[in-house]
Amino acid sequence: xxxxxxxxxxxxxxxxxxxxxxxxxxxxxxxxxxxxxxxxxxxxxxxxxxxxxxxxxxxxxxxxxxxxxxxxxxxxxxxxxxxxxxxxxxxxxxxxxxxxxxxxxxxxxxxxxxxxxxxxxxxxxxxxxxxxxxxxxxxxxxxxxxxxxxxxxxxxxxxxxxxxxxxxxxxxxxxxxxxxxxxxxxxxxxxxxxxxxxxxxxxxxxxxxxxxxxxxxxxxxxxxxxxxxxxxxxxxxxxxxxxxxxxxxxxxxxxxxxxxxxxxxxxxxxxxxxxxxxxxxxxxxxxxxxxxxxxxxxxxxxxxxxxxxxxxxxxxxxxxxxxxxxxxxxxxxxxxxxxxxxxxxxxxxxxxxxxxxxxxxxxxxxxxxxxxxxxxxxxxxxxxxxxxxxxxxxxxxxxxxxxxxxxxxxxxxxxxxxxxxxxxxxxxxxxxxxxxxxxxxxxxxxxxxxxxxxxxxxxxxxxxxxxxxxxxxxxxxxxxxxxxxxxxxxxxxxxxxx
Amino acid sequence: xxxxxxxxxxxxxxxxxxxxxxxxxxxxxxxxxxxxxxxxxxxxxxxxxxxxxxxxxxxxxxxxxxxxxxxxxxxxxxxxxxxxxxxxxxxxxxxxxxxxxxxxxxxxxxxxxxxxxxxxxxxxxxxxxxxxxxxxxxxxxxxxxxxxxxxxxxxxxxxxxxxxxxxxxxxxxxxxxxxxxxxxxxxxxxxxxxxxxxxxxxxxxxxxxxxxxxxxxxxxxxxxxxxxxxxxxxxxxxxxxxxxxxxxxxxxxxxxxxxxxxxxxxxxxxxxxxxxxxxxxxxxxxxxxxxxxxxxxxxxxxxxxxxxxxxxxxxxxxxxxxxxxxxxxxxxxxxxxxxxxxxxxxxxxxxxxxxxxxxxxxxxxxxxxxxxxxxxxxxxxxxxxxxxxxxxxxxxxxxxxxxxxxxxxxxxxxxxxxxxxxxxxxxxxxxxxxxxxxxxxxxxxxxxxxxxxxxxxxxxxxxxxxxxxxxxxxxxxxxxxxxxxxxxxxxxxxxxxx
Numbered sequence: 003x004x005x006x007x008x009x010x011x012x013x014x015x016x017x018x019x020x021x022x023x024x025x026x027x028x029x030x031x032x033x034x035x036x037x038x039x040x041x042x043x044x045x046x047x048x049x050x051x052x053x054x055x056x057x058x059x060x061x062x063x064x065x066x067x068x069x070x071x072x073x074x075x076x077x078x079x080x081x082x083x084x085x086x087x088x089x090x091x092x093x094x095x096x097x098x099x100x101x102x103x104x105x106x107x108x109x110x111x112x113x114x115x116x117x118x119x120x121x122x123x124x125x126x127x128x129x130x131x132x133x134x135x136x137x138x139x140x141x142x143x144x145x146x147x148x149x150x151x152x153x154x155x156x157x158x159x160x161x162x163x164x165x166x167x168x169x170x171x172x173x174x175x176x177x178x179x180x181x182x183x184x185x186x187x188x189x190x191x192x193x194x195x196x197x198x199x200x201x202x203x204x205x206x207x208x209x210x211x212x213x214x215x216x217x218x219x220x221x222x223x224x225x226x227x228x229x230x231x232x233x234x235x236x237x238x239x240x241x242x243x244x245x246x247x248x249x250x251x252x253x254x255x256x257x258x259x260x261x262x263x264x265x266x267x268x269x270x271x272x273x274x275x276x277x278x279x280x281x282x283x284x285x286x287x288x289x290x291x292x293x294x295x296x297x298x299x300x301x302x303x304x305x306x307x308x309x310x311x312x313x314x315x316x317x318x319x320x321x322x323x324x325x326x327x328x329x330x331x332x333x334x335x336x337x338x339x340x341x342x343x344x345x346x347x348x349x350x351x352x353x354x355x356x357x358x359x360x361x362x363x364x365x366x367x368x369x370x371x372x373x374x375x376x377x378x379x380x381x382x383x384x385x386x387x388x389x390x391x392x393x394x395x396x397x398x399x400x401x402x403x404x405x406x407x408x409x410x411x412x413x414x415x416x417x418x419x420x421x422x423x424x425x426x427x428x429x430x431x432x433x434x435x436x437x438x439x440x441x442x443x444x445x446x447x448x449x450x451x452x453x454x455x456x457x458x459x460x461x462x463x464x465x466x467x468x469x470x471x472x473x474x475x476x477x478x479x480x481x482x483x484x485x486x487x488x489x490x491x492x493x494x495x496x497x498x499x500x
Numbered sequence: 501x502x503x504x505x506x507x508x509x510x511x512x513x514x515x516x517x518x519x520x521x522x523x524x525x526x527x528x529x530x531x532x533x534x535x536x537x538x539x540x541x542x543x544x545x546x547x548x549x550x551x552x553x554x555x556x557x558x559x560x561x562x563x564x565x566x567x568x569x570x571x572x573x574x575x576x577x578x579x580x581x582x583x584x585x586x587x588x589x590x591x592x593x594x595x596x597x598x599x600x601x602x603x604x605x606x607x608x609x610x611x612x613x614x615x616x617x618x619x620x621x622x623x624x625x626x627x628x629x630x631x632x633x634x635x636x637x638x639x640x641x642x643x644x645x646x647x648x649x650x651x652x653x654x655x656x657x658x659x660x661x662x663x664x665x666x667x668x669x670x671x672x673x674x675x676x677x678x679x680x681x682x683x684x685x686x687x688x689x690x691x692x693x694x695x696x697x698x699x700x701x702x703x704x705x706x707x708x709x710x711x712x713x714x715x716x717x718x719x720x721x722x723x724x725x726x727x728x729x730x731x732x733x734x735x736x737x738x739x740x741x742x743x744x745x746x747x748x749x750x751x752x753x754x755x756x757x758x759x760x761x762x763x764x765x766x767x768x769x770x771x772x773x774x775x776x777x778x779x780x781x782x783x784x785x786x787x788x789x790x791x792x793x794x795x796x797x798x799x800x801x802x803x804x805x806x807x808x809x810x811x812x813x814x815x816x817x818x819x820x821x822x823x824x825x826x827x828x829x830x831x832x833x834x835x836x837x838x839x840x841x842x843x844x845x846x847x848x849x850x851x852x853x854x855x856x857x858x859x860x861x862x863x864x865x866x867x868x869x870x871x872x873x874x875x876x877x878x879x880x881x882x883x884x885x886x887x888x889x890x891x892x893x894x895x896x897x898x899x900x901x902x903x904x905x906x907x908x909x910x911x912x913x914x915x916x917x918x919x920x921x922x923x924x925x926x927x928x929x930x931x932x933x934x935x936x937x938x939x940x941x942x943x944x945x946x947x948x949x950x951x952x953x954x955x956x957x958x959x960x961x962x963x964x965x966x967x968x969x970x971x972x973x974x975x976x977x978x979x980x981x982x983x984x985x986x987x988x989x990x991x992x993x994x995x996x997x998x
Binding site for chain 2: 024085147200202212213220234
């Protein structure tokens, strides 16, 4: 096994769950492979008990779809699979079909950096059943993780109140790409830089870093270590002061800072990575100010997240730059966004699309049927509400009613006529052809800030946020209710003995 | 950006923290780049409040080191970096040095699948300071994550009491490799198969899966969907029964099971993915038994982890096969193992290695100095204790004393003479040359079971496990204490004003 050579070359078509392939085979055998269907990728609950989610990962999805193809090795692997009877699992005709299959779906998606809410589609895939199905796992893998981390990063940056947040989580990230994709999403969410050099190279994002405790320990004394570092980086020295004793470390940093100044250079600051950050940052600030270094920055790190940063702010810690690792890149307090991908419509023989619902014992888990889109309404630049609506439905401009998908008694009357509106799902692919020019990562990062700026503070509160109204347009609500009642009735008829 | 084409091709040398490169540069500038050092990778606390950890990831580390090289693109990227003054960050001489650098370290490591404990080295790197430093981040990334997931998988499999556990977490995994590496580690930890087809292909591990709710919904009725699936997989049908109504779903599965039987085929079983798993699995068992299908398996899934599986076992749920996803592949309740990598010795001009400690305000964070190894002692096949010792230290065979690294009052007297022993760190690389034949993944998976078998049940308890004794050999303990006291004294002398 060679991670550097074999792992990600060629096709990623097998980056999917095996049941997608068994279903693909069964669709093919039943003559349903090319039947057109519509699937929606959405989540049911904001992560981190928060009030918003930042969508991310679309650029990866575009790349995945553009390059979607079973290559010869993939087919050989599938051809060699044997069932319990020793016979091949997949018929040759099916494998030929797979090897000739080309991505031909329509995809609509919210742009990366968009603030999104539960139940609204982030990605909508329309195309041959077999392709929709095979895409389920990779799309979920990509969107779930990157949206999770972009959201975490946005929360952490909100807590830092505009001060720089440096991401340096690679060493605790979940695998190689768990690090790379996390660095990308963290930057999108508002971080200033990453420590991950490969992410810097691949995504064109700023990298930063200075030195570790091992640097200090490799010298006889801390002072020598600081001096040697200042020699190598006279303009970019941040001294890590807590290897042996923090107060003494600050003194040594000041000594070297003075020596630098005598050569016309300025140290950038110090870093504290352990101990009581509130206490030591204030001690450091006082010592640095007294020594004539009021502009030296104090960088703090050590298991920080949005809650600890808020608490340190509340304690008036003298921290200027926040280093965040593990808690950000693994989304420590909730390491998965529970995004799902559900069939919502299927085209039948007469050419029409039939809306579909999955019934569940938890009404929260009943999906939204039909081919739908989302409008976000703004009043004076502030987001008022999101409406999920059937794409071919005309909206009453003077009195549109939206109904909460989980609580039909929560309703809101909207007057679209008086609002600005934004349709969230954009055309990405048509019949497999890319229709969309992905923005730069800087533009995506900027979009997050613009989007967040349109929402009231109350929705962005870290704890117990106010719930932003998102509802089904009246006709979509009625369609859903009818389908559910119909399905439940059919069940009851099916089982008179119950 | 092309994940399929660019992301993992060529060199992974830049998969590191930027501060490793700034330190590398400063080492080079100070003439210390080739100074020999020893670093240890270890963790301080078992994950999941558990009593053991399973080491994994060494095969990736070997691959990483074998292919370690800065290629032209990497160097070009670094050469283009500018400081605040607009000048290149790195001098050309340094970049030339990097591009000619070849991995030349000695590496010793515990084998994959070994049960390990806090403070004991999992990987020990000895070599030029600059190389040791550059390897820190990738080694931590790989070992931290794979050990975390192998441990989680081992716990989940212990809870399942030998029944098959299927891993299907790809859709919620943290990135592409967060899925692939997790599938590998989950299999090592004891899972029977993965849903991740690419992991199956890359690592040669079994894949499994049947169908999703969308399969059912793409047909007019559930019965038609089951029939079509049975047609495609007459020998391998597991029917997902909870799309509309679980009891009715079981009835439909039985109908199709009978039809299969009339053709000489047998359904494998059913799957329940929602609702009360204890209740519905017992209902299903009764219905299947009554209908003449006592051998049909009941597969359960839905946010399972070791605690929920234990609870379902306690409730006498009739579940035969456990499907585990998100909670396993993200290690949901603790998504990072806090492994660290610390300098423990450095060679000085006279050719000797000087042991090093990092002082910390938390005594738990003081590392273990010197060049050390670990012996595990067995009595009648049962593990008795682990001893961390200086590699050049002779051990008293009749009365070796080990002392808890965090509590010097906890001591244990061992009689190595009467025990079997195993030295845990094995030679992996010498001067950059591989000395070790990595075992197959099946052998690693087997090793986990053999290793776990040597430990008392009490250490493997999921909650409040009994602590297995691991201590520093007396001489190593004394060395460490002296170094700490010495360092603290130096500090005090440095700052008489305190």
